[in-house]
Structure formats: structure tokens, C-alpha cells
Amino acid sequence: MTKQYETVxxxxxxxxxxxxxxIFCGCSTxxxxxxxxxxxxxxTGMPGSLPVLNRQVVEYAMALGLATNCQxxxxxxxxxKNYFYPDNPQNYxxxxxxxxIARNGYVEIESGAEKKKVRIHEMHMEExxxxxxxxxxxxxxxxxxxxSGVPLVEIVSEPDMRSADEVIAYLEKLRMIxxxxxxxxxxxxxxxxxADVNLxxxxxxxKDFGTRTEMKNLNSFKAIxxxxxxxxxxxxxxxxxxxxxxxxxxRWDDNKEHSYAMRxxxxxxxxxxxxxxxxxxxxISDEWIDEIKARQPELRxxxxxxxxxxxxxxxxxxxxxxxxxxMADLFEExxxxxxxxxxxxxxxxxxxxxxxxxxxxxxxxLTFSPANLARLIDLVDxxxxxxxxxKKVFEKIFSEDVDPEKYVEENGLKMVNDEDxxxxxxxxxxxxxxxxxxxxxxxxxxxxxxxxGQTMKAMKGKANPGMVNQMLxxxxxx
Amino acid sequence: xxxxxxxxxIEYVGILAKLELSDSEKEAAKADMEKMLDYIDTLNELDTxxxxxxxxxxxxxxxxxxxxxxxxxxxxxxxxxxxxxxDDSFEVPRTIG
Numbered sequence: 001m002t003k004q005y006e007t008v009x010x011x012x013x014x015x016x017x018x019x020x021x022x023i024f025c026g027c028s029t030x031x032x033x034x035x036x037x038x039x040x041x042x043x044t045g046m047p048g049s050l051p052v053l054n055r056q057v058v059e060y061a062m063a064l065g066l067a068t069n070c071q072x073x074x075x076x077x078x079x080x081k082n083y084f085y086p087d088n089p090q091n092y093x094x095x096x097x098x099x100x101i102a103r104n105g106y107v108e109i110e111s112g113a114e115k116k117k118v119r120i121h122e123m124h125m126e127e128x129x130x131x132x133x134x135x136x137x138x139x140x141x142x143x144x145x146x147x148s149g150v151p152l153v154e155i156v157s158e159p160d161m162r163s164a165d166e167v168i169a170y171l172e173k174l175r176m177i178x179x180x181x182x183x184x185x186x187x188x189x190x191x192x193x194x195a196d197v198n199l200x201x202x203x204x205x206x207k208d209f210g211t212r213t214e215m216k217n218l219n220s221f222k223a224i225x226x227x228x229x230x231x232x233x234x235x236x237x238x239x240x241x242x243x244x245x246x247x248x249x250x251r252w253d254d255n256k257e258h259s260y261a262m263r264x265x266x267x268x269x270x271x272x273x274x275x276x277x278x279x280x281x282x283x284i285s286d287e288w289i290d291e292i293k294a295r296q297p298e299l300r301x302x303x304x305x306x307x308x309x310x311x312x313x314x315x316x317x318x319x320x321x322x323x324x325x326x327m328a329d330l331f332e333e334x335x336x337x338x339x340x341x342x343x344x345x346x347x348x349x350x351x352x353x354x355x356x357x358x359x360x361x362x363x364x365x366l367t368f369s370p371a372n373l374a375r376l377i378d379l380v381d382x383x384x385x386x387x388x389x390x391k392k393v394f395e396k397i398f399s400e401d402v403d404p405e406k407y408v409e410e411n412g413l414k415m416v417n418d419e420d421x422x423x424x425x426x427x428x429x430x431x432x433x434x435x436x437x438x439x440x441x442x443x444x445x446x447x448x449x450x451x452x453g454q455t456m457k458a459m460k461g462k463a464n465p466g467m468v469n470q471m472l473x474x475x476x477x478x
Numbered sequence: 479x480x481x482x483x484x485x486x487x488i489e490y491v492g493i494l495a496k497l498e499l500s501d502s503e504k505e506a507a508k509a510d511m512e513k514m515l516d517y518i519d520t521l522n523e524l525d526t527x528x529x530x531x532x533x534x535x536x537x538x539x540x541x542x543x544x545x546x547x548x549x550x551x552x553x554x555x556x557x558x559x560x561x562x563x564x565d566d567s568f569e570v571p572r573t574i575g
Contacts (some may be wrong), residue, residue: 026548
């Protein structure tokens with residue numbers, strides 16, 4: 001009989017904060033600049049340079065801590081984590097070990113039908129490292145320190161997750177909170193959200209944890225799910241063969257769908273932390289915490305509650321729309337202009353989601369303005385354009401944010417309500433389709449659809465469908 | 479009270495510090511480290527009950543800067559300190575983590 005195993009997973013999540021400048025210097029954090037254009041003596045670790053803490057980093061970290069039910073450490077400080085690697089110009093990373101900014105929190109995740117708490121052990125502030133590019137031909141590596149000193153918050157969870165689904169639900173929850181707070185855009189692909197997975201397996205029903213491994217280099221939800229499945233299988237195979245799991249750091253290769261051991265004994269993980277002497281302690285008063293709380297924007301749960309009271313839209317719609325802050329903002333701003341929440345919700349949930357999917361975009365990538373969507377909805381309601389033309393116009397709004405009124409005018413897309421023009425077209429269609437006419441008269445209601453289609457096509461899609469339908473029926477009676 | 483640093487310890491510290499020491503350098507380093515530890519032992523003789531641990535030598539806290547970009551593109555000055563450069567990057571021996 002085969003044994004049943006349980007997977008035990010804890011996560012270390014790094015979130016890059018959306019500050020304008022780095023954590024300890026006035027260099028820009030902008031993504032994608034030419035190499036080393038955002039550097040100074042502080043973030044390149046020049047001797048004698050002095051780091052000074054960015055206040056916004058502390059406030060963002062506090063906001064994240066509060067939104068995840070953590071206790072804020074009211075006297076907190078920085079420590080040096082020592083290691084040698086060329087992406088780290090100081091030979092130490094300024095981080096927090098002894099007194100991290102926040103501790104003992106939790107977030108609630110939904111996994112299947114059940115709600116579950118994932119506890120947060122601690123949250124600390126630290127600086128990011130530079131980027132290494134390896135030269136394939138030369139035996140050298142090139143270092144770009146633009147990212148060196150970009151502020152990060154590392155969120156360390158307790159080993160409370162049991163499956164890849166729970167891990168992804170947890171990450172999505174953290175991402176949603178960070179985006180709602182405006183503290184990070186959390187883009188996995190760009191590295192502004194990164195996760196290291198600590199995983200062990202144990203026989204179902206046992207209390208002791210197995211030996212865990214840590215996996216790095218996971219930059220998509222798909223890679224995370226694959227790596228978890230792969231590592232679970234690998235550890236179970238070892239145990240089944242009577243071998244032991246070695247505690248080590250493994251690097252996941254998503255192309256090969258395989259992980260391999262990353263660090264050898266030569267690179268022992270002994271960081272010899274000590275207090276950072278160049279930075280003074282941070283003392284956080286009750287008043288400062290209250291101020292951050294007061295400034296906290298409405299989070300999703302509160303938003304859902306308000307939508308229920310304020311807007312006449314189904315709960316399902318509200319849940320889909322509030323999954324991202326950007327979508328919720330678009331919904332609220334468009335509704336404020338046109339006053340038609342259900343119609344706005346439909347445009348967002350159907351056409352917007354469809355086009356996002358087609359273009360591989362996320363809500364944060366949307367660039368069209370609420371005013372133009374509101375105008376489009378009004379044009380349809382006023383009968384200026386029909387709904388199939390509206391979909392085409394929306395594609396233009398989606399891609400180029402065109403003003404729909406102007407666009408409809410310039411392209412002659414107005415709905416044709418002209419009875420004479422319609423009558424003439426319908427007469428032609430009836431004359432050209434004797435079979436469909438005979439079918440309809442013989443009782444086949446479906447044949448009307450074909451005639452409608454022909455008429456709409458002849459009118460280049462701009463006819464008023466209600467009028468066409470009615471006139472067709474009347475003219476077929478005679 | 480004399481502290482003793484073993485050969486294994488000095489070897490390990492050498493690995494962490496990425497230093498290759500000759501035998502005589504190892505002996506010298508051992509003697510220095512033993513003296514440092516002895517000094518800490520001296521400090522430990524003091525009775526510190528009731529004294530709050532000090533986290534910083536100055537009685538100063540909350541020194542911040544505002545989140546405003548003050549630095550421009552100073553890559554030339556930064557790269558002037560690079561032992562080796564290639565285009566606009568620091569060039570280092572091939573390193574893979």
C-alpha cells in the first residue's frame with residue numbers, strides 16, 4: 001500500500017515598493033533605464049557614502065503590515081546581511097533581522113469553497129541587488145546597478161499552505177492588497193513580485209515537519225505551480241527509496257521543468273548579521289500608525305460592501321470587477337459620468353476582458369479613459385449607434401482611446417433609422433432570397449434570422465436592428 | 479580566560495570572507511581573533527542587568543529623506559571607479575548563482 005503524503009509550504013515573497021526613489025539614496029527607481037544611469041556612490045557601495053532612509057518606504061511597509069493584520073514594531077532598525085556576490089556592491093545587503101517592521105499577521109485566502117488563514121511570520125524592509133548579465137562568449141559578467149537599492153518588502157509566511165492552489169491564492173491575495181494600497185504594481189514578469197518557495201513533505205497525519213528545500217527563480221504563477229508539483233514528487237521519491245531530503249536551495253528551470261541544487265558547501269549560508277551602524281533606529285509612534293491607518297484607501301472587502309449598497313449590480317459582477325483596483329477604478333469613474341452601473345459592468349466584464357485576453361494584458365495595462373467608455377454607452381442608449389457597431393468602436397477606444405462621438409461621426413457609423421432607405425434594402429433582400437422567404441412563410445422562424453443578416457450586411461451593419469426586424473416581419477406578411 | 483580559535487574556525491571564516499591565507503597569516507589571524515574575543519569577555523564582566531540594549535551609539539532616531547529624485551545620470555563618475563568596464567556596465571569575472 002502506498003503512503004499518503006502531505007505537502008507543507010511556506011513562502012518568502014519579495015514585493016518591490018512603488019517609490020519614486022531608492023531606499024537609501026535619491027536615485028530614480030524607474031524600470032528599464034540604460035545600464036547604470038540610476039546610480040550614485042550610495043547604491044554602488046562606494047566607501048564613505050552614507051545611506052539615508054526614504055520615509056515613503058517605511059510608510060508603505062507599515063501600510064502593508066497593517067493591511068495584513070500585523071503588529072507594527074514600534075522601535076525597528078536595520079541590520080547588515082553579509083555575503084559576497086557582484087550584484088551586491090557593498091558586500092552586504094541592508095536588511096532587517098532582529099527588529100523587522102511588522103510581525104504576527106495573517107491574510108485570509110479562499111481555497112475551493114473553504115476560507116483559510118495563512119499566517120505571516122514577519123515583514124521586513126531591505127534593498128534590492130543589481131542585475132547581472134552573463135556574457136556567453138567572454139568569460140565575464142556585466143553588472144547594472146540601476147536596481148541596486150530599490151526598496152523591497154519581504155513577507156515571510158508561516159508554513160501554512162498545503163497545495164499549489166493555496167500558494168497561488170495567497171500570492172493573488174498579497175498582490176491585490178499591495179495594488180489596492182498603491183504600494184506596488186506586483187508584476188511577476190518584471191520582477192516586482194518574487195516568491196521563494198519552502199517545501200517539505202510528510203506522511204499524512206504526522207505532526208513533525210520533514211526536511212525542507214527552498215526554491216528560487218519562480219517568476220510566474222505557472223512556474224510556481226510546476227515547481228511545487230515537481231519538488232513534491234522529487235521529495236516523495238527520495239523518501240520512498242529510503243533516502244533523505246537534503247536541506248538546500250534549489251533553482252527551478254521552467255524550460256526544463258526541473259530543479260537543481262544551487263548552493264554548495266563552499267557558499268555556506270552564514271550571513272553574520274550585525275546592526276547597521278550607518279542608519280539610526282526608527283521609532284514609530286501610535287500617532288504615526290493612526291495616520292497611516294487613516295490614509296489607507298478602501299480595500300476590497302469594504303469596496304464590495306459599498307458596491308452592494310450603492311450600485312444595482314449583481315454580487316458576481318462586483319466580485320469580478322473588484323479583483324483589481326484598476327478595474328474597480330475604471331468602473332467607478334465611468335459610472336460616475338454616465339450613471340449606468342450595470343451597463344458599465346457589462347462592458348468591462350465582457351468586451352474589456354475579451355480584448356485583454358486576446359492581447360495578453362492585465363488590468364494595469366489598460367489605458368482607455370472612463371469618459372470615452374461613458375460616451376460610448378450614451379451613444380448606444382440614445383440610439384445613435386447599434387450594439388454591433390458599438391463593439392467595433394469600443395475596440396478603437398480600447399486600443400487608441402478615441403473619442404467615440406468623433407469617431408462615429410468621422411466614419412459614418414450612425415445607425416440608419418431612415419424608413420425609406422431600409423424599405424428599399426429589405427425589398428431587395430426579399431427579392432434576392434426566395435428560398436428563405438418561402439421557408440419563413442412555411443413556418444420556419446429561423447429563416448428570419450438569415451434575412452435580418454442579409455439586410456444588416458447590405459446596410460454595412462449600421463441599420464437599427466429593431467426597425468429591421470419589425471419591418472421585415474411586416475413586409476413578409478404582405 | 480584565553481579564548482582559542484581552532485584551525486577549522488579560521489578555515490571557515492576564511493571561506494566566508496573569500497580570503498586565501500597562508501599558514502603564517504592564519505596563525506596571525508587566529509591570535510588577533512583570540513584577543514578580540516578576550517576583550518569581549520572583559521566587557522561581559524560588567525553587570526548590565528536593568529540596562530536597555532543599545533541599538534545605536536547616537537541618541538538619534540527617525541532620520542529620513544523625502545521620496546524625491548535628486549540624482550541624475552552619473553554613470554560616467556560611477557564607472558570611473560570600475561576596475562574594468564564594458565560599454566556602460568561594470569565588468570566582473572563570470573559569476574553564476
